[in-house]
Amino acid sequence: MRVTQRQGLYAGVAIISAAGIVLQIALTRLYSALLGHHLAFLAISLSLFGIGLGGVLLYVAPALVRPTHLLARLGLFSGLAGLASVVAVVTLLHTRPIETIDLAVLGRLAGTYLVTSIPFVFIGIVVAAALRHAAADVSRLYLVDLLGAAVGGAGSILALRAGGPRACLVVGLLCALAALFFALGARQAEGPYGPQRPAPMSVIATFVLSTCVLFAADLRVPWLVLGELRWVDMKQVEFQQWNEMALITVDKPQDGMAWMRMDASAATAILAPDKTPPLHPDEMAYVLHRDQGPVLVIGAGGGRDVRAALKAGQKDVFAAEINPTIVNGVMRGKYRDFSGGLFEKPEVHVSVADGRSFVRRSPVQFRNIVISLVDTWAAASVGALALSENSLYTVEAFRDFIERLTPEGTLLVNRWDNEFPRLLALGAAALRETGAAEPKDHLFACGKERSTSLLVKRTPLTPEEIASLRAHCQTNHFYEVFAPDAPGNDLRRRLAALPDARQAWPDAPTDLTPPTDDRPFFFYTVPARRLVSVLGSPSERQLQHGLLTLVGLLVTSAVSAALFLLGPLLVRRVSILRAPDRGQRLRALLFFLGLGAGFVYVEVALVQYFVMYLGHPIYALSTVLVALLLSTGLGSLLTARIGVERAQRAARARAILLAALLVIYALLLGRVLGLAVSLPFGLRLALTLALLAPLGLLLGSQTPLGVRLLDARAAELLPWCWGLNGVASVVATALGTLVAMHAGFRWLLVAGAATYLVAALVVPARAGEEKSSQPGV
Numbered sequence: 001m002r003v004t005q006r007q008g009l010y011a012g013v014a015i016i017s018a019a020g021i022v023l024q025i026a027l028t029r030l031y032s033a034l035l036g037h038h039l040a041f042l043a044i045s046l047s048l049f050g051i052g053l054g055g056v057l058l059y060v061a062p063a064l065v066r067p068t069h070l071l072a073r074l075g076l077f078s079g080l081a082g083l084a085s086v087v088a089v090v091t092l093l094h095t096r097p098i099e100t101i102d103l104a105v106l107g108r109l110a111g112t113y114l115v116t117s118i119p120f121v122f123i124g125i126v127v128a129a130a131l132r133h134a135a136a137d138v139s140r141l142y143l144v145d146l147l148g149a150a151v152g153g154a155g156s157i158l159a160l161r162a163g164g165p166r167a168c169l170v171v172g173l174l175c176a177l178a179a180l181f182f183a184l185g186a187r188q189a190e191g192p193y194g195p196q197r198p199a200p201m202s203v204i205a206t207f208v209l210s211t212c213v214l215f216a217a218d219l220r221v222p223w224l225v226l227g228e229l230r231w232v233d234m235k236q237v238e239f240q241q242w243n244e245m246a247l248i249t250v251d252k253p254q255d256g257m258a259w260m261r262m263d264a265s266a267a268t269a270i271l272a273p274d275k276t277p278p279l280h281p282d283e284m285a286y287v288l289h290r291d292q293g294p295v296l297v298i299g300a301g302g303g304r305d306v307r308a309a310l311k312a313g314q315k316d317v318f319a320a321e322i323n324p325t326i327v328n329g330v331m332r333g334k335y336r337d338f339s340g341g342l343f344e345k346p347e348v349h350v351s352v353a354d355g356r357s358f359v360r361r362s363p364v365q366f367r368n369i370v371i372s373l374v375d376t377w378a379a380a381s382v383g384a385l386a387l388s389e390n391s392l393y394t395v396e397a398f399r400d401f402i403e404r405l406t407p408e409g410t411l412l413v414n415r416w417d418n419e420f421p422r423l424l425a426l427g428a429a430a431l432r433e434t435g436a437a438e439p440k441d442h443l444f445a446c447g448k449e450r451s452t453s454l455l456v457k458r459t460p461l462t463p464e465e466i467a468s469l470r471a472h473c474q475t476n477h478f479y480e481v482f483a484p485d486a487p488g489n490d491l492r493r494r495l496a497a498l499p500d501a502r503q504a505w506p507d508a509p510t511d512l513t514p515p516t517d518d519r520p521f522f523f524y525t526v527p528a529r530r531l532v533s534v535l536g537s538p539s540e541r542q543l544q545h546g547l548l549t550l551v552g553l554l555v556t557s558a559v560s561a562a563l564f565l566l567g568p569l570l571v572r573r574v575s576i577l578r579a580p581d582r583g584q585r586l587r588a589l590l591f592f593l594g595l596g597a598g599f600v601y602v603e604v605a606l607v608q609y610f611v612m613y614l615g616h617p618i619y620a621l622s623t624v625l626v627a628l629l630l631s632t633g634l635g636s637l638l639t640a641r642i643g644v645e646r647a648q649r650a651a652r653a654r655a656i657l658l659a660a661l662l663v664i665y666a667l668l669l670g671r672v673l674g675l676a677v678s679l680p681f682g683l684r685l686a687l688t689l690a691l692l693a694p695l696g697l698l699l700g701s702q703t704p705l706g707v708r709l710l711d712a713r714a715a716e717l718l719p720w721c722w723g724l725n726g727v728a729s730v731v732a733t734a735l736g737t738l739v740a741m742h743a744g745f746r747w748l749l750v751a752g753a754a755t756y757l758v759a760a761l762v763v764p765a766r767a768g769e770e771k772s773s774q775p776g777v
Contacts, residue, residue, distance in 0.1 A: 005193050006137070008071055008185015012178045013130050013141060014148030016078050019174035020047055020123045021152030022159050023085055026167035027116055029160060030092050033247040033263045035109075036230065037388065041549055041737075042113060045557065048596075048729040050117040054124020055723025056564045058132065060571050062716065065129035072199035074126050075182035079207030081122035082175030086214060088116040089168035094227060119171070124726060126178075128719040134193060135711035135718060138704045139640035146633035146700070150626045156244070157622060163242040165224035172211040179204050229264040239334055243325045244618050250330060253338060260302050260330060262323065266375060268301035270330070273340030276311075277304055279476050281446050281453035282414040285368040286312035287472045288457075288465055289410070294318060296366045296404075298355030298392065299374035303331060303342045309370070310347070318366070319343075319350045320358040322616070327352050356391050356400060357615030360677060365406045372414035373451065375523075388546075391612050393423075393522035394515045396674070398430030402458055411456040420445065420452045420481060422512050422525065424492055425501035427456045429514040432499065434458075440496035445481040446473040452481050460484075517612055518670055519744035528742045554734035561727045565589065568720055585717060587762040588710050592721035594759035595702050596728030601736050601752035602662065602699065603628065605745040610688050613673040615681075627689050631696025638697065639704045644712045644766050651705035655760035658698040662753035665695070666746045702759065713767040 003011070024047040032040035058064055065073040095112050127145060134141055159167040183199035218224055228234055232249060239250040246262040256275035261267045271277060282305070285295075291313030297305045300319035309317045321327050327350055331343045343350045351358060355371070374392060391397055401411045415423045428439035436442055441460040445452055446469075455469070466483055473480050480486065487493035494504035501512040510525040526534050526547060534540045534547070541548055579585055607624050614620035642650050669691070676687055703725075710718055736748050 003181065003184035003187070005071065005185045005188050005191030005196060008181050008183075008188075009074075009130060009134060009137075009193070010141070010144045012071075012074060012078065012182040012185070013127065014144040014151075015174055015178035015181065016081065016123055016126050017145045017148030018152030018155065019081070019085075019171045019178065020051075020120060021149045022156045022167060022174065023047070023088075023119060023171040025153075025156040026160060026164055026171065027088070027092070029164045029167075029242070029244075029247070030089065033164065033242075034092055034095065034226075034229065035112075036545070037263065037265070039109070039549060041546070042109075042553060043116070045553055045730045045733055046113070046117045047120045047123075048726050048733065049557070049560065050120020050122075050726075051124035051127065052560075052564060052723045052726025052728075052730065053117070054121045054126075055128035055719045055721075055726060056568060057121070057723075058125050058128045059717070059720035059723065060568055062719075064125060065133070067133050067194055069197050070129065070133045070193055071182045071186035072197050074129060075179040075186065075199045075204055077122045077125050077129075078175050078179035078182060079204060081119045081126070082172035082179070082207060082211055084119040084122060085168050085171040085175065086211070088119055089165050089224060091115045093165060093224060096228070119175075124723065128722040131707060131722055132715065132718045135707050135715060137192070138707040138711070139636050139638075142636040142700070142704050142707075143633040146629045146636065150629035150633070153625045153629065154622050157618065160242060160244040163224075164247065166215075166218060166242075169211070169215045169218060169224070173215060176204075176208040176211045179207050232261060232264050239330065241325050241329055243323070245323050246325075248323070248325045248330065250335065258302075258335065258338065260326070262326075269304055270302035270335055270339055271304065271307060272338060273342075277307060280308070280372075280414075281448050281451075281473070281478050282370060282372040282412055283308050283312065284444070284446070284453055284455050284469055284472065285370065285410045285412045286314075287468055289367050289408075291315065293367050294364060295368040295370065296320065296359070296362075296364075298358075298369065298371045300331075300343070300350055301326065303339060305370050305372055306342060306348060309368075310345075315347050317348045318362075318364065319348065320353045320355045321350060322352070322354050324352045354391070354616045356397050359400055359404050360615070361681075362404065364404075365409070366404055367406050367409045368412065369401050369405065369409070370412045370414075371401075372412070372453075373416075388523060389520040389608065390515075390522050391517070391520055391617075393426065394517050394520045395426065395429045395433060396517045398426060398456070399433045402430060402434050402456065405458045407459055409458050411458075412453055413456070414451055414453040417447060417450050417452050419522075419525075420447075420454070421491065421495060422501075422510070422514070422522065423452075423454055424482060425495045425504070425512050426514040426522075427454055428496045429501070431456065436460075438497075440487065440493070441484045443496060444469050444483050446478040447481050448476075448478045454482070516744070518746055519740065520608075520612075521741050524741050531742075550734055550737060554731065554738065557727065557730040557734055561593075561724070561731050564723055564727045565593075579714070581713065581767075584764045585714055588706070588713070588717060588721060588764040589724055590762045591706055591759055591764060592725045593728045594755050594762070595706065596725035597732035598752050598755035598759060599699060600729045600732035601748045601755060602695065604733070604736050604740070605748035605752070606692065606695070608740075608745045609669055609673060610692070613677060614684060614688060623685070624688065624692070627692050628696050628699075631693045632700035635697035635700025636704045637700075639701050639708075642705065642708075644708050647705045647708045648763050648765055651702060651709070651763045652760045654698050654701045654705075655756045655763070658695070658702075659753040659756045659760070661695060661698065662749045662756070665691075666749035666753070669749075670746065702756075706763070709764050709766050713764065 027046060028040050028043040031043040159170045183204045186196045186199045189195055236251045237249045238252045241248050249261050251259045256272035258270045259267055260270055293314045294316035295309045295314050297319040300306055300321035306317055306319055427443055431439035431442050442457045445454045482488050482492050491505055495501055498504050511527045515522045610624045611617050611620040740748055
């Protein structure tokens with residue numbers, strides 16, 4: 001097989017980029033299932049941190065990849081990335097579950113983090129070396145890098161269906177394939193990258209064969225097995241299956257019940273037909289409507305809420321369950337007979353769908369919509385879900401549900417007792433959005449065993465209905481929490497009456513404001529004014545594991561960014577401090593820092609907006625990322641004809657235009673998508689591509705133009721700049737999430753606009769044109 005140098009480089013970079021994305025997503029799933037939802041956030045930063053470190057290492061030690069050894073060394077480091085991926089997954093599988101946070105646990109977690117970041121360090125060296133020694137091809141090289149990432153994002157869904165651990169073996173195979181292409185390219189002695197030393201094919205063959213053997217062995221006799229999970233006795237587990245959303249486990253049935261868990265913590269019971277579940281307050285809706293339907297259950301799980309609807313005499317029960325394995329692998333698969341074929345009964349209609357998108361596209365007007373604890377108590381109890389945006393618990397979502405009800409219909413939402421004040425404020429705000437003059441007249445709530453059910457009726461409750469609900473609660477020993485004529489306490493009365501929840505209790509220790517689609521963090525309740533005091537209180541910190549993880553990542557990534565910036569200055573001082581053009585070189589460093597932060601701000605905000613707009617979070621996420629990466633890659637390609645003499649002006653103009661466009665999107669994007677949400681999916685997808693394309697084209701122009709300018713001035717700085725780009729992305733990921741949790745995603749777009757404006761000011765001039773730079777910059 002004859003492969004040219006350029007073909008080998010392009011193919012290798014594309015494949016290694018795809019492998020990096022698959023590994024990042026696979027480790028996110030593994031972190032979530034094995035260590036906890038809140039720690040899954042750490043896995044997002046692994047690739048960015050590792051790539052940043054790889055770039056800085058290459059700058060500090062340029063001998064790692066010399067021009068004559070370019071393709072051979074890229075093959076070597078790609079192979080090492082594959083082997084390190086296997087080591088990373090083995091390390092994770094043997095890491096003890098984390099249930100509390102203390103110094104010993106943090107040390108163990110830091111060790112796990114470092115080990116699992118090693119594959120990305122090698123990937124970072126590969127990409128940084130390619131940019132350093134093939135900068136003349138940067139427009140096309142950056143294009144193939146992004147194309148590979150796009151393919152990896154789409155392919156990760158298939159890889160995860162093979163299992164989280166096995167997906168890491170897929171990464172090993174991809175890295176070995178990348179190593180092979182680099183090695184084949186190195187066999188062309190002369191080419192665009194100069195004379196190349198041949199790669200040691202025996203070493204490359206070892207990489208390929210070893211990963212193939214490991215993968216084949218796991219297919220025949222699985223050796224990447226789970227040792228233990230949090231809150232799960234693996235000896236009792238008789239079913240386990242990974243997919244792109246979660247690890248699903250089911251315990252052996254006992255006394256007519258089998259516990260099913262998602263990522264080891266979100267538990268739901270599967271009941272045998274002769275097992276009668278105890279009456280729960282979330283069945284209040286049937287007190288008013290009895291057997292009149294239809295009813296929609298959001299989050300079908302193991303079917304308890306479906307059984308409750310059938311017990312009430314419902315003849316038309318719709319159910320939406322987002323996880324396909326629960327529906328097809330569990331309830332219609334292994335546990336079909338145990339559950340009495342619950343999901344196949346003629347009166348039950350189960351769809352694999354996100355509940356909110358199902359409501360938006362359904363033509364049915366429901367008499368009842370039931371949403372009962374669609375998350376996990378274990379995660380919620382320690383604040384682990386604080387980092388999880390949830391499209392079900394926002395003002396816009398409740399408005400969607402209420403508008404899908406029949407005139408006398410009810411929405412029933414069950415949450416934990418400590419979350420009820422915010423849930424009440426959310427229900428009242430949604431009723432105001434739908435035109436209710438007195439929201440309190442539409443609300444009734446009662447609770448049992450730490451959870452409270454809020455009933456929201458589209459029309460005001462009549463005195464007779466209130467009396468029926470009250471009698472039902474008293475008969476079944478539920479405690480009444482709220483009623484139009486008995487709000488329970490002054491806070492609840494004010495929450496249901498005031499248009500702004502912050503007026504109800506200005507000094508509240510928790511955030512009572514109703515979440516919105518722009519700020520969909522129902523589970524995060526720390527007001528910005530109390531952030532410092534909560535972090536300073538040991539007792540409150542233990543209830544905010546998600547926030548603690550986020551702030552810890554922010555602090556450590558900021559320290560790492562400072563080390564990555566200052567460390568190389570001390571090691572190779574002559575490159576910057578003693579250079580006659582040190583001002584321009586420092587500007588280049590700041591420029592790439594800005595690109596790393598700005599891209600993350602924009603990407604995180606856009607993904608949030610469009611995933612909510614398109615529907616199902618997993619597939620919508622893949623669609624948005626692929627579309628954004630492809631348009632960004634096209635933007636890179638379009639800079640191929642811009643020479644170095646015009647690069648500074650072009651980069652500055654595009655950065656300013658991008659900043660202006662981001663401000664417009666921050667002001668109008670939410671409104672535009674809100675107006676277009678009822679369009680058919682094909683038109684929504686077309687609108688998504690049309691809105692993402694201009695941003696992607698502008699985003700993709702910055703890196704190749706910056707590389708072209710720096711290559712003409714100080715090419716040895718390219719790996720360092722690439723490393724700073726990566727570590728700035730880690731800082732921006734943590735900081736941007738914190739901003740979104742307190743201010744909303746539109747402010748992330750504003751932050752991205754400000755970052756690109758700063759980048760426009762510090763674009764380095766091309767060599768010999770320092771005087772043409774903006775004065776005073």
